[in-house]
Amino acid sequence: MNLISTVQKVIRIKQGADGTQVDWVTDGEDGASPASESSVLSLKFPAKTIAQKLYLADGRWVVLPFTDFAWILPDRTGVVVIFKQGSYVHPDGSDVFALPNNAAIFNADGTLRFQLKVPQDAVTHRIAAMHSGAMLGNYKDMMGVIIASHPEAEPEWVYAIDLNSPELIRTGQWVRY
Numbered sequence: 001m002n003l004i005s006t007v008q009k010v011i012r013i014k015q016g017a018d019g020t021q022v023d024w025v026t027d028g029e030d031g032a033s034p035a036s037e038s039s040v041l042s043l044k045f046p047a048k049t050i051a052q053k054l055y056l057a058d059g060r061w062v063v064l065p066f067t068d069f070a071w072i073l074p075d076r077t078g079v080v081v082i083f084k085q086g087s088y089v090h091p092d093g094s095d096v097f098a099l100p101n102n103a104a105i106f107n108a109d110g111t112l113r114f115q116l117k118v119p120q121d122a123v124t125h126r127i128a129a130m131h132s133g134a135m136l137g138n139y140k141d142m143m144g145v146i147i148a149s150h151p152e153a154e155p156e157w158v159y160a161i162d163l164n165s166p167e168l169i170r171t172g173q174w175v176r177y
Contacts, residue, residue, distance in 0.1 A: 027070065062110040075163065105161075155175075
């Protein structure tokens with residue numbers, strides 16, 4: 001029986017203009033690491049993210065094929081990622097996860113679980129941000145994302161993520177971003 005390991009940390013590898021590299025823990029165990037944040041700030045400008053990897057409970061490392069921020073799922077079986085336009089593209093330059101469905105869940109081994117889908121009847125431009133506040137009612141134990149309704153809009157409508165279904169769930173919750 002092949003048991004899937006769980007995600008313990010998300011680490012972004014940042015590189016300064018002089019080639020110096022630091023590992024920046026952005027999620028996991030004790031949350032983002034203040035020590036590595038200060039290391040990132042000390043990199044010679046301009047610094048850039050050159051890779052992102054997951055550290056698993058069984059000691060393995062999984063390198064992800066993109067550098068957009070990844071957030072660990074509550075059950076630690078993977079991560080959710082919101083992609084910026086042009087950040088993760090096919091060889092022809094088109095987005096792998098095009099607007100408005102520009103987010104996906106990846107399993108701990110780095111394989112795609114599914115692309116998140118905004119309901120077809122929703123007025124939306126893009127999945128814009130992770131929801132870090134409290135989820136209300138039936139959604140209190142779920143992760144959420146915030147949807148922007150048009151290109152100039154700040155994120156405003158909260159949708160819940162079902163870890164077993166690609167369809168985002170309308171919560172009716174509105175937030176000021």
